[in-house]
Amino acid sequence: MEVIYRPIGVIHTSFNSVEEMPIQPTSDVSGPGVVEVFPEFTDALRDLEGFSHIYLLYHFHKVRQSQLMVTPFLDSKPHGIFATRAPSRPNPLGLSLVKLVRIENHLVYVDGVDVLNETPLLDIKPYVPEFEHTHDIRIGWLEQVKDKIRSQRPDDRFG
Numbered sequence: 001m002e003v004i005y006r007p008i009g010v011i012h013t014s015f016n017s018v019e020e021m022p023i024q025p026t027s028d029v030s031g032p033g034v035v036e037v038f039p040e041f042t043d044a045l046r047d048l049e050g051f052s053h054i055y056l057l058y059h060f061h062k063v064r065q066s067q068l069m070v071t072p073f074l075d076s077k078p079h080g081i082f083a084t085r086a087p088s089r090p091n092p093l094g095l096s097l098v099k100l101v102r103i104e105n106h107l108v109y110v111d112g113v114d115v116l117n118e119t120p121l122l123d124i125k126p127y128v129p130e131f132e133h134t135h136d137i138r139i140g141w142l143e144q145v146k147d148k149i150r151s152q153r154p155d156d157r158f159g
C-alpha cells in the first residue's frame with residue numbers, strides 16, 4: 001500500500017542550511033518561524049489560537065536516503081533509527097512541539113522551531129498535556145547525553 005499526503009502549507013524559518021541550526025525545539029538556537037497554511041485550509045485554524053503550544057508534523061524534504069541504523073547528532077554510537085529523532089527515516093516525517101505566538105489569517109507565527117526553511121507542512125495539532133502520558137518517563141540512551149541537547153549543532157548528515 002502506498003500512502004500519499006499533500007502538504008497543507010510551508011514552514012518558513014531563518015535556517016537555510018544545517019550548520020548552526022537547532023537539533024530540537026529546546027535548543028539554544030531554535031528560533032521564530034512562520035507557518036504558512038495554504039489559504040484553502042484557513043478555516044481549519046479556527047480556535048487554534050487558544051493553545052499555547054502546537055505540534056507541527058512535516059516532511060524532511062532534504063533527506064535523500066533512509067537508514068535503519070544511524071549515529072545521531074547527540075551520540076557517537078549507532079542506534080536504530082526508531083530510537084532516535086534523526087531525519088533519515090524510512091518515512092521522513094518530522095515532529096516539533098513549538099510555541100504558538102499568534103495567528104493572522106492563514107499565517108501561524110511560532111517560536112522554538114528546529115526545521116529548515118521551506119519545509120513542507122503536513123499537519124498541525126494542539127498540544128494538550130492531559131492527552132499525553134507524561135509520567136514514569138525513560139529516555140533510553142539519551143539519558144547519557146541529555147546535557148548536550150541545548151547546545152548540540154547538527155553536522156551535514158542528512159542520511
Ligand SMILES: C[S@@+](CC[C@H](N)C(=O)[O-])C[C@H]1O[C@@H](n2cnc3c(N)ncnc32)[C@H](O)[C@@H]1O
Pocket residue numbers: 018021022023024025059060061062063085086087093094095096097114115116119120154158
Ligand atoms: C534531529 S531533527 C528533529 C526534528 C524534530 N524535532 C523531530 O524530532 O522530528 C532536526 C534536524 O533535522 C534536520 N532537518 C530539519 N529540517 C529538515 C528538512 N526539511 N529536511 C531534512 N533535514 C531537516 C536538521 O539537521 C535539524 O537539525
